[in-house]
Amino acid sequence: MAKVTGWIGNLLRVNLTTGNITVEDSMKYKDLVGGAGLGYKVIFDEVPQGTKAFDEANKVVIAVGPLTGTAAPCSGRTNITSLAPTNPYHAITDSHMGGNFGPWMKFAGYDAIIIEGAAKSPVWVRIEDDKVSIEDAGSLWGKGTVDTTKAINDIMGKEACIAAIGQAGEKQRNLASIVNSVNHSAGGHGGILGAKNLKAIGIIGKRAVHLADENAKEWLKLNEYMMSDIIGANNQHVVPNTPQPWAEYHNPGSRWTAQLGLFWGAANPPVETGECPPGDKNKVGLRTQKAIFDLGPVAEERTIKMAGCYSCPIRCQSNMYMPELEKYGLTPYATSTCINYSSPGTAMVKGYADGESKGMDAMITKCLGSRLADDYGIWSNYGQLPRDFRHMYNSGKLKEVLPKEEYDSINFDLLEKGDPGWMLEYYNNLIGDGEFSHLLDGPYWMAQRWSMGDEYWNEYSNNIWSKMAYPKHHSNEAGAQVGVLVNIMFNRDANSHTHMNFIGAGLPIGLLKEIAGEVWGSPDALDAPKDYTPMNEYKAKFAKWSIDRNFLHDSITLCNWVWPMVVSPSKSRNYRGDTALESKFFSLATGIETSEEELDYMAERICTLHRAATIKQMATIDMRNEHDTIPEWVFNVDPDMEPFTEGTVKLDRDDMQLALTMLYKEYGWDEKTGAPTRATYEKLGLKDVADELEGLNLLP
Amino acid sequence: MSYEFNITGDSENGNEAEPISLDEAEEVKDIVALIGNFVRDKSSEGQLVNGEELLEEPLSVEVEDIIPTIEELRLREDFSDIIMYKGKEKIYLYSEKFITPNYANIMITAEEKDFFKMIVDTVRQESRIYPRPTSVNLFRKAPFNMSKDEFFKVYNQLKRKEEYEDIKEVKASNDAIYLYSDEFMKKAHARSIAEWIEVESEQNP
Ligand code: SF4
Numbered sequence: 001m002a003k004v005t006g007w008i009g010n011l012l013r014v015n016l017t018t019g020n021i022t023v024e025d026s027m028k029y030k031d032l033v034g035g036a037g038l039g040y041k042v043i044f045d046e047v048p049q050g051t052k053a054f055d056e057a058n059k060v061v062i063a064v065g066p067l068t069g070t071a072a073p074c075s076g077r078t079n080i081t082s083l084a085p086t087n088p089y090h091a092i093t094d095s096h097m098g099g100n101f102g103p104w105m106k107f108a109g110y111d112a113i114i115i116e117g118a119a120k121s122p123v124w125v126r127i128e129d130d131k132v133s134i135e136d137a138g139s140l141w142g143k144g145t146v147d148t149t150k151a152i153n154d155i156m157g158k159e160a161c162i163a164a165i166g167q168a169g170e171k172q173r174n175l176a177s178i179v180n181s182v183n184h185s186a187g188g189h190g191g192i193l194g195a196k197n198l199k200a201i202g203i204i205g206k207r208a209v210h211l212a213d214e215n216a217k218e219w220l221k222l223n224e225y226m227m228s229d230i231i232g233a234n235n236q237h238v239v240p241n242t243p244q245p246w247a248e249y250h251n252p253g254s255r256w257t258a259q260l261g262l263f264w265g266a267a268n269p270p271v272e273t274g275e276c277p278p279g280d281k282n283k284v285g286l287r288t289q290k291a292i293f294d295l296g297p298v299a300e301e302r303t304i305k306m307a308g309c310y311s312c313p314i315r316c317q318s319n320m321y322m323p324e325l326e327k328y329g330l331t332p333y334a335t336s337t338c339i340n341y342s343s344p345g346t347a348m349v350k351g352y353a354d355g356e357s358k359g360m361d362a363m364i365t366k367c368l369g370s371r372l373a374d375d376y377g378i379w380s381n382y383g384q385l386p387r388d389f390r391h392m393y394n395s396g397k398l399k400e401v402l403p404k405e406e407y408d409s410i411n412f413d414l415l416e417k418g419d420p421g422w423m424l425e426y427y428n429n430l431i432g433d434g435e436f437s438h439l440l441d442g443p444y445w446m447a448q449r450w451s452m453g454d455e456y457w458n459e460y461s462n463n464i465w466s467k468m469a470y471p472k473h474h475s476n477e478a479g480a481q482v483g484v485l486v487n488i489m490f491n492r493d494a495n496s497h498t499h500m501n502f503i504g505a506g507l508p509i510g511l512l513k514e515i516a517g518e519v520w521g522s523p524d525a526l527d528a529p530k531d532y533t534p535m536n537e538y539k540a541k542f543a544k545w546s547i548d549r550n551f552l553h554d555s556i557t558l559c560n561w562v563w564p565m566v567v568s569p570s571k572s573r574n575y576r577g578d579t580a581l582e583s584k585f586f587s588l589a590t591g592i593e594t595s596e597e598e599l600d601y602m603a604e605r606i607c608t609l610h611r612a613a614t615i616k617q618m619a620t621i622d623m624r625n626e627h628d629t630i631p632e633w634v635f636n637v638d639p640d641m642e643p644f645t646e647g648t649v650k651l652d653r654d655d656m657q658l659a660l661t662m663l664y665k666e667y668g669w670d671e672k673t674g675a676p677t678r679a680t681y682e683k684l685g686l687k688d689v690a691d692e693l694e695g696l697n698l699l700p
Numbered sequence: 701m702s703y704e705f706n707i708t709g710d711s712e713n714g715n716e717a718e719p720i721s722l723d724e725a726e727e728v729k730d731i732v733a734l735i736g737n738f739v740r741d742k743s744s745e746g747q748l749v750n751g752e753e754l755l756e757e758p759l760s761v762e763v764e765d766i767i768p769t770i771e772e773l774r775l776r777e778d779f780s781d782i783i784m785y786k787g788k789e790k791i792y793l794y795s796e797k798f799i800t801p802n803y804a805n806i807m808i809t810a811e812e813k814d815f816f817k818m819i820v821d822t823v824r825q826e827s828r829i830y831p832r833p834t835s836v837n838l839f840r841k842a843p844f845n846m847s848k849d850e851f852f853k854v855y856n857q858l859k860r861k862e863e864y865e866d867i868k869e870v871k872a873s874n875d876a877i878y879l880y881s882d883e884f885m886k887k888a889h890a891r892s893i894a895e896w897i898e899v900e901s902e903q904n905p
Contacts, residue, residue, distance in 0.1 A: 474904065
């Protein structure tokens with residue numbers, strides 16, 4: 001048999017009901033790349049239709065791809081696939097965590113771990129290469145992720161990577177996360193581990209991830225090229241956010257914050273980011289001073305360093321020295337990637353005591369909130385949790401639905417005064433057993449329980465994507481119809497940044513349109529921000545490409561907060577990126593020569609499989625009306641303005657239905673229902689999927 | 701072998717330069733290279749060179765040699781990155797390897813305290829190419845480096861000048877002030893982008 005490279009070739013299956021632990025060949029999933037693709041197939045094949053997220057029959061698939069554990073830039077993320085308790089249909093979703101877990105899984109010898117069944121009492125799974133055991137977690141139950149991680153590290157050694165749930169997961173809250181390395185969290189599946197009585201997985205291994213023979217030099221060359229010429233800053237922003245001598249362009253929204261006189265001020269000695277023009281690969285890691293981006297200038301002197309996931313040169317995780325946290329019983333440090341700071345900030349619905357949105361009180365609050373959320377394993381649902389709290393509190397509805405005794409017991413004075421101590425009150429009550437904790441049910445179930453009306457669903461600033469009840473994530477404000485199409489595809493908030501990274505790259509619109517023309521066939525694929533035009537086929541191509549690349553990244557695995565490389569910071573390339581980089585790394589790692597088009601085709605297969613799994617679980621093919629729904633606020637925002645006039649993100653109902661049709665057409669799906677046809681399944685090598693759906697009467 | 705050539709020869713205008721010998725020419729060439737490298741060094745630190753600096757140590761170019769030497773520099777292919785810009789009172793040099801023309805333009809207008817031009821050029825350019833309105837806070841950053849008071853003093857005068865009547869103001873909901881040129885952006889558009897930058901982008905991270 002040919003040597004497997006890139007992938008490991010093994011899949012670990014742990015059955016918590018029977019205690020059986022088996023190793024299987026993971027290469028049967030090779031055509032689905034890995035990660036999300038592998039997860040979808042396992043759930044589609046093995047989890048019966050109609051299963052609920054917390055049922056014993058549900059499974060959790062932790063999977064990575066052929067680039068995980070290699071030195072490909074930004075390849076350290078881990079994909080987790082399961083049914084989602086937040087979804088009205090308990091449909092399939094992914095959660096994603098950075099940190100080290102995925103690479104460690106490869107080093108231990110596995111491309112994926114399937115967790116199935118449920119233990120009778122709390123357990124944790126210990127994996128040391130091929131030594132795998134189920135251990136008693138009685139003493140860990142009730143602990144937060146920090147103490148759990150420490151306790152298991154004490155047993156396995158500090159080099160082991162621990163993924164754990166906190167109290168939110170144990171209590172089977174819908175908004176619970178799985179957290180590795182203390183603060184890299186994957187949102188939405190923590191409660192499923194809780195239902196399975198699985199507190200944590202500790203993993204360590206000694207294997208290498210091999211590249212295909214003879215490819216090491218080519219790999220280094222490719223890496224060098226990407227690092228020097230192509231990669232930008234976090235979100236692939238390719239211009240700095242202040243004017244700089246070397247830069248033709250700048251953009252105030254860019255995460256490329258590096259500049260002269262800006263420091264990691266709490267490093268010893270302090271480290272100046274300086275300017276980091278393209279061409280010098282050793283400066284890439286200094287470009288994103290994310291602490292000041294998230295927390296404002298006060299964060300500069302508290303920044304110890306920027307850290308991040310395994311094999312990531314971007315380093316978007318700010319590590320902070322915050323002695324103020326000791327007052328709240330915590331160690332004086334805080335870290336965050338993504339929106340871990342902004343979510344606690346939103347819960348300060350009355351602002352901060354010092355009146356500054358980016359002052360010291362805000363920074364203390366956000367660091368404190370971020371620590372508590374990670375320790376309890378609470379998922380913010382892309383910031384929807386604090387928006388729900390804000391809505392409930394400001395509307396007076398919270399007072400109505402909470403028993404008087406409970407309401408009176410909560411110290412809302414802290415909130416009213418803008419005191420950072422509100423964070424303790426807020427998170428402790430979320431994790432408590434009172435009515436307040438039902439904010440963690442997520443919008444759909446919370447709205448049912450508390451009879452939320454139209455004002456909750458239809459208010460633009462509430463951000464709820466009805467009727468699927470997840471928050472919007474780079475939707476109508478991000479590329480008009482393109483953003484909306486990206487948002488209808490998933491069963492949770494769309495974790496797809498492909499389109500937004502391009503739109504927000506910071507380059508002038510003329511240049512972006514030229515590049516859009518080269519990649520998606522016409523400059524008309526892209527509208528200028530808030531200056532929209534009616535739907536066209538190129539927008540459908542842009543949307544499909546964005547969705548497919550997201551599925552690809554979650555499968556291969558690469559960080560979609562940076563990839564793909566549509567643009568670059570290189571003036572000498574006229575800011576062109578390289579959209580074939582994924583396929584080049586894939587080919588070198590696996591030894592399977594694969595073109596960009598071929599890899600995109602695999603991504604299309606993964607996307608269609610996700611669609612099939614959704615159809616199966618929802619038991620309907622009418623995706624257009626039952627799944628791909630668009631909230632009212634997309635059409636109602638800015639009441640005084642017409643769609644397609646400058647200054648609004650408002651869209652038109654009929655135009656959006658046309659957009660759906662065009663997207664279905666791009667995928668070869670039935671244009672009436674939006675369900676893939678048998679011919680499309682078969683073309684993509686998914687005949688078995690079509691057969692099963694036919695048996696369920698779920699083919700158009 | 702004796703060899704003669706004309707550095708600045710502009711015979712059409714009857715402006716003939718004195719012929720010089722090879723030895724003298726090499727000396728001039730050395731100075732040319734020295735100036736070129738000096739400009740590059742300064743540019744790599746984000747600074748312009750103005751003509752007067754060439755008079756000083758270590759270059760010590762004679763006043764009458766400045767123009768001819770710069771002309772020579774501009775003809776040299778190995779220094780094709782060196783750009784000369786004639787300001788109101790001074791000549792400025794920079795290397796476009798390190799400084800973009802746009803940035804140099806801002807530095808020069810700031811240096812010459814031509815604040816109207818500096819603000820208006822920037823606002824028009826941003827409205828035209830991105831398109832986006834420009835935060836007034838931008839002018840407190842390098843290379844503008846204006847204080848808040850300085851900016852508003854200039855801005856209040858600018859508002860009264862007819863030639864700048866395309867420059868308009870909008871406010872985001874947090875009261876942040878933005879400027880735009882109505883030659884390139886409509887008010888509603890400018891306002892909505894200001895709102896995005898100031899408020900909405902943080903709610904959509
Ligand atoms: S960009 Fe940030 S989230 Fe993505 S891999 Fe790098 S450190 Fe992790």
